[in-house]
Amino acid sequence: MYQFTGCECWPDERPSIAPIIGIYTCLKRSETSTNIYLSCDMPFVNSVLLSWMLSQSKNQDIILPRHHQKFIEPLCGIYNQSALPTIEELIGKENYSLQNLVTNAKTLVLDIDSSHGFYNENTFTNINTMQDYNNISVL
Known part of the structure; x- marks a missing residue:
């Protein structure tokens, strides 16, 4: 489906539509212990944010951002x-x-707000429909 990207694509290890299966498949096949997972519908997440998250690692299984002090983003994370x-x-x-995974694994949740230069209100905006796309195209 995504061969046009030039990236290697792996089918899920188990049939499911659950994101945890994709994370599982990639972790099993990855040649590195630490991996960045980013949903393809978050176009405003930037490399500075991801680098900062990596720098906060202290032997956790998972590192995830939280914004507005309540919204955890499990599809923008560092998974070991x-x-x-x-x-x-x-x-x-x-x-x-994924919420149960976050609860059961050794997870570090990082609070992110406007005091971080790499964050703004649109950082974790999801683009899933043409209307979403039209809304962001004016930004």
């Missing part, structure tokens, strides 16, 4: 292969909730 046992346990129970 050390999270695989927790992910496998959840999948084995047919529990595909």
Whole structure:
């Protein structure tokens, strides 16, 4: 589906539409222990934010941003292969909730706000429809 990107594409290890399966597949196949996961519908996330998140690592399974002191973004995160046992346990129970993964894994949640130069109100905006796209095209 995404071969046009020139990136290697892997089918999910298990049939599902749950994002946790994609994370699981990539962690299993990755040649590095630490991996950045970013949903393709977040065009305003920048490399400075991701680099800062990486710099905060202290041996966690997962590092995620939180904005407005309440919204955690599990599809914009740093995932370590050390999270695989927790992910496998959840999948084995047919529990595909990313929120449960965040709760059960060793997770560092980083509060991000306007005091960080790489953040603004649109950083985590999702673009899923033509209307969303039209709304952001005026920014």
